[in-house]
Amino acid sequence: MAFLEQALNGLMMGSIYALFAVGMVLVFGVMRVLNFAHGVIFMAGGYMCHAVMTHVVAFYPLALLLSAAGGAVIGAVLERLVFRRLRESLPMQIVASLGLILMVQNGVLLLFGPEAVQISVPAMRTVVPLGPLGVTLQQVLIVVVVGVAMAGLHLFLTRSRLGTAMRAASQDLQAARVVGINPDRVFALTFALASGLAALGGALLGPLFLVFPAMGDLPLLKGLTAIVLGGMGSVGGAVLGGLAIGVLEAESTLLAPTDYRDLVVFAVLILVLLVRPYGLFGRRLRGEP
Amino acid sequence: MMRGIRAIALAGLLAPGLAQAADTITFGIVSATSGPLAAAGKFQINGFNLAMEKLNRDGGIEVGGKKYSVALKIYDTHCSPAEGASAMERLASVDKVPVVLGELCSPVAAAEMPVAQDNSVPFIITVPTAESLTEQGNPWTFRVNADNNQLNKSLGQLVVNRAMAPLAFIAWNNDAGRGGVKSMQALLPADVKVAYTGYFNVGEVDFSAHVSNIRRSGAKAVMLFMDEEPGALAIRQIRDAGLDVQLIGTLAMGSGRFLTRLNAQYLSGMVQYNAFPPNAPLPRIKSFNDAYVAAFKDESHGFAAQSYDALMVAADAVHRAGVLGNGEAVRKALAATRYDGVIGEIRFDAKGQANPPSYVTQWCDDGTRKIVFPEALASACGGG
Numbered sequence: 001m002a003f004l005e006q007a008l009n010g011l012m013m014g015s016i017y018a019l020f021a022v023g024m025v026l027v028f029g030v031m032r033v034l035n036f037a038h039g040v041i042f043m044a045g046g047y048m049c050h051a052v053m054t055h056v057v058a059f060y061p062l063a064l065l066l067s068a069a070g071g072a073v074i075g076a077v078l079e080r081l082v083f084r085r086l087r088e089s090l091p092m093q094i095v096a097s098l099g100l101i102l103m104v105q106n107g108v109l110l111l112f113g114p115e116a117v118q119i120s121v122p123a124m125r126t127v128v129p130l131g132p133l134g135v136t137l138q139q140v141l142i143v144v145v146v147g148v149a150m151a152g153l154h155l156f157l158t159r160s161r162l163g164t165a166m167r168a169a170s171q172d173l174q175a176a177r178v179v180g181i182n183p184d185r186v187f188a189l190t191f192a193l194a195s196g197l198a199a200l201g202g203a204l205l206g207p208l209f210l211v212f213p214a215m216g217d218l219p220l221l222k223g224l225t226a227i228v229l230g231g232m233g234s235v236g237g238a239v240l241g242g243l244a245i246g247v248l249e250a251e252s253t254l255l256a257p258t259d260y261r262d263l264v265v266f267a268v269l270i271l272v273l274l275v276r277p278y279g280l281f282g283r284r285l286r287g288e289p
Numbered sequence: 290m291m292r293g294i295r296a297i298a299l300a301g302l303l304a305p306g307l308a309q310a311a312d313t314i315t316f317g318i319v320s321a322t323s324g325p326l327a328a329a330g331k332f333q334i335n336g337f338n339l340a341m342e343k344l345n346r347d348g349g350i351e352v353g354g355k356k357y358s359v360a361l362k363i364y365d366t367h368c369s370p371a372e373g374a375s376a377m378e379r380l381a382s383v384d385k386v387p388v389v390l391g392e393l394c395s396p397v398a399a400a401e402m403p404v405a406q407d408n409s410v411p412f413i414i415t416v417p418t419a420e421s422l423t424e425q426g427n428p429w430t431f432r433v434n435a436d437n438n439q440l441n442k443s444l445g446q447l448v449v450n451r452a453m454a455p456l457a458f459i460a461w462n463n464d465a466g467r468g469g470v471k472s473m474q475a476l477l478p479a480d481v482k483v484a485y486t487g488y489f490n491v492g493e494v495d496f497s498a499h500v501s502n503i504r505r506s507g508a509k510a511v512m513l514f515m516d517e518e519p520g521a522l523a524i525r526q527i528r529d530a531g532l533d534v535q536l537i538g539t540l541a542m543g544s545g546r547f548l549t550r551l552n553a554q555y556l557s558g559m560v561q562y563n564a565f566p567p568n569a570p571l572p573r574i575k576s577f578n579d580a581y582v583a584a585f586k587d588e589s590h591g592f593a594a595q596s597y598d599a600l601m602v603a604a605d606a607v608h609r610a611g612v613l614g615n616g617e618a619v620r621k622a623l624a625a626t627r628y629d630g631v632i633g634e635i636r637f638d639a640k641g642q643a644n645p646p647s648y649v650t651q652w653c654d655d656g657t658r659k660i661v662f663p664e665a666l667a668s669a670c671g672g673g
Contacts, residue, residue, distance in 0.1 A: 002501070002505055005501045005504075005505075006498060006501055009495075009497035009498050009501055010498075012495075012497070013495050013497075109323055113327075115327055115328050116518055118550070125529055127529060127530075127531060134530055134531050135530075136529050139497075205494075209494035209495070209522055210494065210518060210521075210522065212518075214492060215494075217492065218492060218493065218494075249498070250497070250498045250501075253487070253498040253499070253501075253502055254502070257486075257487075257488070258487040258488055258489065258498065258499060258502075259462045259488040259489075259490075261498075262490075
């Protein structure tokens with residue numbers, strides 16, 4: 001029972017890590033861009049949700065949708081203004097994304113002040129009984145929404161023309177160009193989609209915890225770990241990597257002191273990389289060990 | 290032309306320092322005015338500002354027969370040890386303040402203390418509670434607020450009297466959290482069972498794993514060694530999970546502000562140590578609370594009262610030292626302090642630690658507080 005309870009706890013945070021990691025993997029897989037500013041888009045999602053709930057309409061499902069849409073717009077703008085110009089230079093992408101973190105976090109400080117804000121959705125605090133255990137409706141919602149988003153993303157990538165174009169661009173950009181795919185359009189769409197998912201994550205986590213400028217830092221670290229664990233470039237690997245980290249973190253508290261949680265997660269990561277240097281679901285590329 | 294521009298630029302650079310040197314004593318303040326601890330930092334800064342206004346209203350500080358007005362130079366350390374050490378270095382070597390005061394976070398204070406010592410600048414801590422800070426015996430560091438051991442003493446007694454064991458702890462994974470747990474465990478009798486101890490890193494927000502472990506441990510009470518924001522999150526997650534436990538918290542969880550983060554239902558019955566129950570029927574507390582409410586339209590807080598007293602103590606020490614620019618003279622004057630402050634009498638022991646009174650307050654069903662310890666001051670709801 002204890003393992004089941006901790007698995008449920010881990011599933012909730014793991015879902016958030018997965019949502020986060022999938023966005024980063026999409027951007028990296030399609031554009032070869034490593035966007036460390038993904039965390040601040042996650043945070044911006046939390047603030048957008050708060051702003052909608054406070055100033056527009058106190059209807060949480062609508063706030064979720066608007067936050068995801070706002071994140072997508074931010075992503076598309078960032079791709080067009082910043083990352084499109086830096087596509088060929090990984091060091092410059094990293095510097096630009098670190099600069100974006102500073103700009104966005106300080107912008108939020110100016111707009112919303114230094115104190116953490118709360119998204120109040122009393123209905124989502126209702127406790128759902130699961131046998132002897134109890135989880136809040138918000139925790140259930142997080143797992144369900146992330147599940148639906150992942151399923152929708154899978155369908156989009158495998159069944160739609162745009163999704164197929166994204167996959168084609170990620171596999172061979174030159175060949176994709178030859179068959180008439182416009183890379184700029186695909187890249188903008190990829191960035192928008194990834195950023196929309198990140199903002200959705202922030203809006204989902206906001207009512208459960210607090211919304212503050214650094215709220216994306218921890219998911220960024222765990223999301224990156226999930227990508228490496230699952231295998232760079234693998235969407236499925238990122239999902240499973242995120243979920244695995246969430247569950248592993250929670251289960252580890254049954255076996256070791258809670259302050260060893262990160263130690264356990266990173267020890268497992270190192271073990272996996274020793275056995276499979278390309279991650280659980282990554283593919284070995286020519287020339288790699 | 291260029292010479293003229295250079296002269297103007299140089300005058301601009303030097304002017305503030307010269308102006309201050311003439312008739313103003315500027316004290317250095319380190320606090321967190323942005324980030325997750327900004328709310329706590331605001332109480333601290335409000336306390337310093339209130340003291341500065343009071344000193345200036347009373348004519349300033351007399352040093353060597355001359356009156357000086359008081360100003361503050363505030364640096365935001367973001368609760369980061371690196372930024373704290375850097376701010377201390379700057380206050381000591383560039384701003385050349387006679388005393389540095391404040392800090393919110395124990396690990397940051399620990400990083401600032403050796404820098405203060407290296408620069409021969411007295412440092413008065415006003416909020417961090419890790420006992421290790423003053424136990425080191427750094428002669429340049431003083432602390433006006435009670436440390437973990439002093440605060441936990443009354444709380445530990447209450448745990449025994451009310452048979453709250455077995456106990457569980459959730460604490461920050463740093464000096465403040467670990468120090469709090471260690472101190473409480475040392476104070477409790479050996480037969481008081483600790484069923485669970487969980488630590489979390491600053492910035493973590495998910496306490497669900499701790500809540501599940503506490504449920505399985507059978508703990509009757511949970512002690513939270515953390516600040517306002519994580520405290521509010523932990524309490525919400527504990528209550529939302531339906532855990533029927535006695536909540537025990539820190540000073541940060543006994544304010545009107547904290548109530549607004551949650552609600553009376555979440556907090557009802559929770560006890561916490563408190564250095565300054567603002568509604569206590571004591572004249573020194575009432576007068577400070579009235580002044581604070583008049584100035585900031587908000588209930589006062591222990592962090593504000595401690596910081597207010599610290600600046601008063603610093604001003605008193607500079608006055609008694611009788612000279613400016615002599616850190617050793619101010620340090621000696623501080624060590625000999627006897628001051629009746631709003632938090633109680635302040636006098637430092639050989640390690641620079643004061644021993645102000647501490648209290649235990651409890652949240653009532655209606656969102657007010659009452660004092661439950663010391664018993665001589667026990668009050669009805671609304672009196673804490």
